Amino acid sequence: MNRLVFTNIVRFVGLVLIQVLVMNRINFYGFLNPHIYILFILLLPFETPGWLLLILSFGTGLTVDIFSGTLGLHAASTVFLGFMRPVIIKFVGEKPEYDITTQPKLEQMGLKWFIAYALVMTFAHHLFLNFVDVFSFNEFWQTLLRVIISTLATFLFIMLFEYIFAAKKEK
């Protein structure tokens, strides 16, 4: 249990640093802004109680906000993501009779499950984030394009990260 908490703290710090130092500086024609830090919320254990999930989501969003100077924007989106997570897991499919050590990870849940899970979660987050950022439906198609491109970018980075860390464990 302690090891689980420790792993999650390290993951949180690492992902936030990567987000603010590397990802926030990626600008491909002004459209592409991957939000890799949501991987922290994706990888929280299945058993995380609802209230803790929401509070951790809020904390993650607020931390990224403070570093990006967009107070409330990421917090609002991650709280939304935390709220949607149980619904999305139900939708993508829970693992039947999973034991206590099973986590929503690529190597434990399989490629197909993880792709569906990560893609839907990332899309939900980016959809909320971009529309709250623009705060109107006037530029609907442009915002939607932004959502789709950023979702794909974030998804690619999430898969990359999962493969790097999964490969490390096999050694």
Added chain:
Amino acid sequence: MRNILVFIVRYHFLLLFVVLEMFSITLLINSTYYQSSALLQAGSRVTGRFYTTISNATDYLKLRTTNEHLVQENALLRQMKGVSFLRNDTATFWVNDTLYKQQYKYIVAKVVLNTVGKRNNYIMLDKGSRSGIQKDMAVITSRGIVGTVVNVSENFSWVMSLLNKHTRISGRIKKNDQMGTIIWNGIDHLYGTLTDIPAHVKIAKGDTIVSSGYSYIFPAGLMIGTITDFRVEQGEHFYTIPFRFSVDFNALQYVYVVKNLMKDEQAALEKSTEGLKDE
């Protein structure tokens, strides 16, 4: 009472979600429209230091371009110096120049945080109220206009860059002095849009857009960009003119914050005139 508790326990997930979401949205609205919430100021004290350290390290990578810009600007300033001019009228020569009075003062600052990819982009500078920066000052580089200061803390300041939904600055086409409004439609950080130019005016690709000077913030004649295209939408009487920014917002490093020394006088005059109209 007991029923309320049961209700809270039963729907705690939904209730907590609503509370946190409302709190976040409130934060967002406050920080977008007022840009002065205490939390953002406290945050910028910590993150400002952090980003200054990072920027100190990455500055070395851009030394070559920074140098080039400085050399260009030096050459320009040298041209303006007295020794570059040949005095051809010895009869009228005044040492004490009372004709000109300084209106603008420039403060150099370094960019420590900058985005171009969002719908609303802001820039953080490493100087604040302690260096004399105040709200509503202009921010420029040697290549053109960057934005306006929207909030200052003791050591840092937040600048709303032109790449923002709320940007409305007046620009003029240098060739024929036609005035319009500069907006950014959020697609590309290289291009902005000039609107409110009447459709009968003759314009051409490559025309220069400069600041109009009809504000207390920006000095007149600062470069904004060059026209790349123009069209009149159906049923409109005004041009939509996409133009390329003269500033590369993705490569900002050092900027000047412009202090208008006569702003108070101008504002006071405007205010007293409005008072006259009411009577």
